[in-house]
Amino acid sequence: MKLQDIDVAVIGAGPAGMAAAIRAREAGAENVIIMERAEELGGLLHQCVHNGFGLLYFNEDLTGPEYGNRFIEKVMDTGVKPLLETMVVKLTEDRQIGAVNAKEGFITFRPKSVVLAMGCRERSRGALNIPGSRPSGVLTAGTAQRFVNVEGFLPGKRIVILGSGDIGMIMARRLTLEGAKVEAVVEILPYIGGLIRNEVQCLHDFDIPLYLQHTVTQIHGEERVTAVTIAKVDADRNPVPGTQRKIQCDSLLLSAGLIPENELSLMAGIRLDPVTGGAVVDETRQTNIAGVFAGGNVLHVHDLVDNVSWESELAGESAAKFAMERDLGEKGTINLKAGTNIRYIVPQTISGQRDTTLYMRVNEPQENVRIKIGDIMTKTVRAVKPSEMIKIELSSEKLQKVNKETKEIIVSCEKRGGK
Amino acid sequence: MAKKETFICIGCPLGCEVTLTIDEKGKILGFAGNKCKEGEKYVFEEYTNPVRILTATVLTQNSAQPLLAVRTSKPILKTMLAQGAAVLARTKVKPPVRVGDIIVPNLLDTGVDVVASANLSS
Ligand code: SF4
Numbered sequence: 001m002k003l004q005d006i007d008v009a010v011i012g013a014g015p016a017g018m019a020a021a022i023r024a025r026e027a028g029a030e031n032v033i034i035m036e037r038a039e040e041l042g043g044l045l046h047q048c049v050h051n052g053f054g055l056l057y058f059n060e061d062l063t064g065p066e067y068g069n070r071f072i073e074k075v076m077d078t079g080v081k082p083l084l085e086t087m088v089v090k091l092t093e094d095r096q097i098g099a100v101n102a103k104e105g106f107i108t109f110r111p112k113s114v115v116l117a118m119g120c121r122e123r124s125r126g127a128l129n130i131p132g133s134r135p136s137g138v139l140t141a142g143t144a145q146r147f148v149n150v151e152g153f154l155p156g157k158r159i160v161i162l163g164s165g166d167i168g169m170i171m172a173r174r175l176t177l178e179g180a181k182v183e184a185v186v187e188i189l190p191y192i193g194g195l196i197r198n199e200v201q202c203l204h205d206f207d208i209p210l211y212l213q214h215t216v217t218q219i220h221g222e223e224r225v226t227a228v229t230i231a232k233v234d235a236d237r238n239p240v241p242g243t244q245r246k247i248q249c250d251s252l253l254l255s256a257g258l259i260p261e262n263e264l265s266l267m268a269g270i271r272l273d274p275v276t277g278g279a280v281v282d283e284t285r286q287t288n289i290a291g292v293f294a295g296g297n298v299l300h301v302h303d304l305v306d307n308v309s310w311e312s313e314l315a316g317e318s319a320a321k322f323a324m325e326r327d328l329g330e331k332g333t334i335n336l337k338a339g340t341n342i343r344y345i346v347p348q349t350i351s352g353q354r355d356t357t358l359y360m361r362v363n364e365p366q367e368n369v370r371i372k373i374g375d376i377m378t379k380t381v382r383a384v385k386p387s388e389m390i391k392i393e394l395s396s397e398k399l400q401k402v403n404k405e406t407k408e409i410i411v412s413c414e415k416r417g418g419k
Numbered sequence: 420m421a422k423k424e425t426f427i428c429i430g431c432p433l434g435c436e437v438t439l440t441i442d443e444k445g446k447i448l449g450f451a452g453n454k455c456k457e458g459e460k461y462v463f464e465e466y467t468n469p470v471r472i473l474t475a476t477v478l479t480q481n482s483a484q485p486l487l488a489v490r491t492s493k494p495i496l497k498t499m500l501a502q503g504a505a506v507l508a509r510t511k512v513k514p515p516v517r518v519g520d521i522i523v524p525n526l527l528d529t530g531v532d533v534v535a536s537a538n539l540s541s
Pocket of ligand 1: 382428429430431432433434435453454455456457458459
């Protein structure tokens, strides 16, 4: 395959990139490549040795490596060409890609379409602003996960975890089973940041204390962490005087959220949504640059890998279609606007002509709600939480109700009345 | 004397706190706090047979990869997780290994095998 002939170039070979590349081939694109800076396909799935993957996609309870393996095999079977140990360093608004690797040095080419599948990274300590010295023993939950599950050593023996994201809770269980003592999981919000099944199966199962509405106010230690001070916080998230307590520990793990990795997108002039941190897309997952698509955690942080795969397949299929036909038909002209208790909606715009799945998250937990998509449809839901993504199917039939002139549809989540 | 035990249902994002009333023989007398029938089913399972899949890594020999990811092929009792992990901490494997290969047969007489979650080459 010559670089000049590439139909679809996928950037990133995690679950999103693999799903996009496979689907692009299946949808008829001839020359599909997947560019990955690591030495193998699969992305972070290799270090996620826990189960809970694929419950929706495969109807099976798989571990991360197993889930990844099924896609790796399919990448090979479908004839996608992986370009490993290759780092994409440049993307321009006319779809020029610049990349470097040890064999060829700097390469540059212009594929017919591009899928962004760079995933996300963890919010680090700098982004969290904890006072105290800078001893060793402070690391993100994902880094700890790589140490324990890939490299084979424990980051510490007595651990405090700040933030109750899924990786943090999963690492609490993993470290406990590996013989460390997890002294506390500390969450600033009044509810956990991850999935409820992880609270039960990772914390409760092992009697790991969870401190809600608490935060770490100080890190102690010179060379190495020796303790942290935690305190209760008020409604404005300020520490409440007199509630401090010191917890002896040798490590502090940070599990306080993920950020889509969009440096390349910014370089190309792709418009980002300030709330999701990912590109603004329509229902084909096309960005504001024609022929550039995005899917998975680079677009918005998902709760389940199954949704990452599905969304990226959509991006891959659209990319293949664009590569072959140079046109995707109706563009997204209707803006979906977040109303009451909706934090964001992806896609941000729709054409109103195709069946569409809307992914959204709420701001606050709420029970017994009705989610309204303008006056097109409503869906009643028993409970919503910021940590759990909501998925709503919008059929093109329902969308026929939308007037041709419509420029905006408000999506809102409201308490069900009359009760 | 009836006893009470609480569980959090993981059936949906609501996460109901369900209180189970149990008589002195361990028989279930009633459920409270669950907002739907799913909650009773979940709590019944969690009370009578709480099982989980155990996932871990084992050390490798003769491979560039220091660890291999493994799992139990089926869920085991959650009270066995720590003991199971201790067995795996002492287990070593050599390449080649393919996903699904049995690493520890019949872990702690549970009737469940520990299998490889990933491939291992030398
Ligand atoms: S009992 Fe029903 S409503 Fe409550 S958490 Fe379980 S599934 Fe959800």
